[in-house]
Amino acid sequence: MPELFVGKENEFAERDRKIIAQGDLEIGVFRIDGKFYAWENNCSHQGGPVCQGKILAKVDEVIGADKTSHGLKFSEDNIHVICPWHGYEYNIKTGRHPGDKNVRLKSYPVKVTSGDVYVVV
Amino acid sequence: MTNTKDLAPLDVHSATADMLAHAVRDKNRNKFDEFLVVDIDAHVSESAFWDEVTDFIPSDVWKYNAKSFKDRGSANGLSNAQPGLLYQNAFGRIPHSGITRETLPQGVHKQAALSRRAMDTMGIDYMTVFPTAMLTLGVHPQPEVEVQIADAYNTWLTERVLQSDPGLLGLLYLPFNTPEACAPMVEKFAEKKGVIGFTVTSTRFKPVHHNAYMRLYSVLEERGLPLAFHAAFSWEDGSMAQLNRFLSMHALSFVHCNLIHLTNWVINGLPERFPKLKVIWVESGLAWLPYLMQRLDSEYMMRTSEAPLLKRRPSEYITDMFYTTQPMERHHPKLMQATFEAIKAETQLLYASDWPHWDFDTPSTVYDLPFLTEQQKRNILGGNSARLFNLKDTKQAKAAAE
Numbered sequence: 336m337p338e339l340f341v342g343k344e345n346e347f348a349e350r351d352r353k354i355i356a357q358g359d360l361e362i363g364v365f366r367i368d369g370k371f372y373a374w375e376n377n378c379s380h381q382g383g384p385v386c387q388g389k390i391l392a393k394v395d396e397v398i399g400a401d402k403t404s405h406g407l408k409f410s411e412d413n414i415h416v417i418c419p420w421h422g423y424e425y426n427i428k429t430g431r432h433p434g435d436k437n438v439r440l441k442s443y444p445v446k447v448t449s450g451d452v453y454v455v456v
Numbered sequence: 457m458t459n460t461k462d463l464a465p466l467d468v469h470s471a472t473a474d475m476l477a478h479a480v481r482d483k484n485r486n487k488f489d490e491f492l493v494v495d496i497d498a499h500v501s502e503s504a505f506w507d508e509v510t511d512f513i514p515s516d517v518w519k520y521n522a523k524s525f526k527d528r529g530s531a532n533g534l535s536n537a538q539p540g541l542l543y544q545n546a547f548g549r550i551p552h553s554g555i556t557r558e559t560l561p562q563g564v565h566k567q568a569a570l571s572r573r574a575m576d577t578m579g580i581d582y583m584t585v586f587p588t589a590m591l592t593l594g595v596h597p598q599p600e601v602e603v604q605i606a607d608a609y610n611t612w613l614t615e616r617v618l619q620s621d622p623g624l625l626g627l628l629y630l631p632f633n634t635p636e637a638c639a640p641m642v643e644k645f646a647e648k649k650g651v652i653g654f655t656v657t658s659t660r661f662k663p664v665h666h667n668a669y670m671r672l673y674s675v676l677e678e679r680g681l682p683l684a685f686h687a688a689f690s691w692e693d694g695s696m697a698q699l700n701r702f703l704s705m706h707a708l709s710f711v712h713c714n715l716i717h718l719t720n721w722v723i724n725g726l727p728e729r730f731p732k733l734k735v736i737w738v739e740s741g742l743a744w745l746p747y748l749m750q751r752l753d754s755e756y757m758m759r760t761s762e763a764p765l766l767k768r769r770p771s772e773y774i775t776d777m778f779y780t781t782q783p784m785e786r787h788h789p790k791l792m793q794a795t796f797e798a799i800k801a802e803t804q805l806l807y808a809s810d811w812p813h814w815d816f817d818t819p820s821t822v823y824d825l826p827f828l829t830e831q832q833k834r835n836i837l838g839g840n841s842a843r844l845f846n847l848k849d850t851k852q853a854k855a856a857a858e
Contacts, residue, residue, distance in 0.1 A: 339460055354464075354465075355462060355463070356460060356463050357461075359481065382482060384466060384478055387463055387466045388549070389551075417546075419475065419550060420550070420816075421550065421816075422546040422549045
């Protein structure tokens with residue numbers, strides 16, 4: 336299967352990404368916790384350029400043992416990419432929307448060979 | 457290696473063509489170049505041009521008052537917008553919502569240039585523009601200021617923006633809190649290029665059936681000009697103040713205002729008094745309509761003495777009026793299809809993008825609906841608006857010339 340060169344491994348900072356296009360095919364490749372994840376740049380909402388959006392941690396709400404709310408905080412573990420068209424958020428590791436697991440991005444395998452990052456299409 | 461190109465992340469500096477590149481793809485896929493596409497609800501960012509707008513304030517005193525803010529910082533003088541509560545861009549997550557910082561060409565009014573870029577990328581032939589911050593001018597504490605700003609905005613829009621592009625249209629602002637100022641506003645601007653009707657911004661607390669407004673409705677009906685009620689949010693209304701998240705307040709208040717105005721409009725027999733006046737309900741979505749049709753019919757049939765002007769059920773008057781598509785609630789397809797049937801979408805529904813706002817809809821949101829025929833899609837995307845506003849089909853004209 337064809338492999339598209341994305342970039343050098345050392346060009347990816349942690350929580351960073353590159354987005355490549357070949358014709359109509361657009362793929363975003365992200366580095367989270369040292370691993371690479373590749374998703375089609377096509378939001379499942381209206382087809383917006385999701386991989387070109389903001390990268391931001393998921394917002395969690397802290398609930399006490401007595402069920403009271405103790406406010407909002409950013410997650411330390413769940414990092415999202417956010418579609419710039421309408422704000423749909425997707426977990427970069429799973430490609431799924433936090434509110435509906437059936438709403439998800441299309442994934443592609445990533446290969447790292449001799450410091451070069453490729454996506455398999 | 458195979459040939460690829462890199463795409464950059466998108467932010468407030470991004471060009472419209474980059475932000476909407478996927479809309480270009482959809483435009484080509486759905487062949488929007490083959491039929492007329494009319495956008496009945498898009499927006500200008502008048503706050504970014506406030507210095508120009510306030511140049512047109514008719515009163516010397518109020519113009520001076522507005523301009524005096526320049527020495528005090530960045531506030532737009534006389535505006536009741538609250539910049540610190542404009543959460544629409546989801547705290548930076550949706551960068552196109554709000555004032556863009558993309559580089560624009562010289563020689564064309566910047567607002568017209570921005571609107572034209574959006575039209576070209578989405579395949580839109582006519583774009584009707586409304587203000588943004590002024591959508592809540594109806595709750596400004598000073599009605600006389602609403603009159604001044606309305607006149608200034610309408611003058612700015614007609615002389616600076618609509619003149620710059622033949623595809624730009626306006627449903628101009630009515631200072632509805634001062635009833636006696638409305639009919640003169642219609643008379644002043646009705647003949648201006650690009651003016652296709654007038655608007656009441658729905659976030660206000662005025663009974664649309666009050667006798668003070670009958671002169672306005674008569675003038676509009678005589679002139680054959682439609683009247684739009686454009687929704688907006690309100691966090692200051694006592695009920696809405698109970699909602700602690702923008703999502704909740706936005707979801708409810710954008711419908712709430714038009715729920716009230718439409719109910720008053722129908723129950724007070726205004727469609728019977730002004731049968732030729734076309735009324736459009738803008739930016740409340742569509743899901744509220746089946747609720748209102750059912751609720752009003754149910755109560756009216758038990759309490760007809762309270763609505764003596766009605767000769768038909770409320771739902772029948774509702775389906776005589778017009779509605780814009782955005783924000784289209786698309787997560788329950790069966791309910792959505794039933795809604796389209798209930799409101800007679802084939803003839804009464806008008807496509808709206810709401811660009812550049814955060815919950816905009818591309819034309820493909822209509823075109824890709826599986827339960828619509830090709831003709832129904834084309835009606836909603838442009839045919840219904842062309843008929844309502846007597847718009848020339850520029851696509852047909854161009855094809856004929858070629």
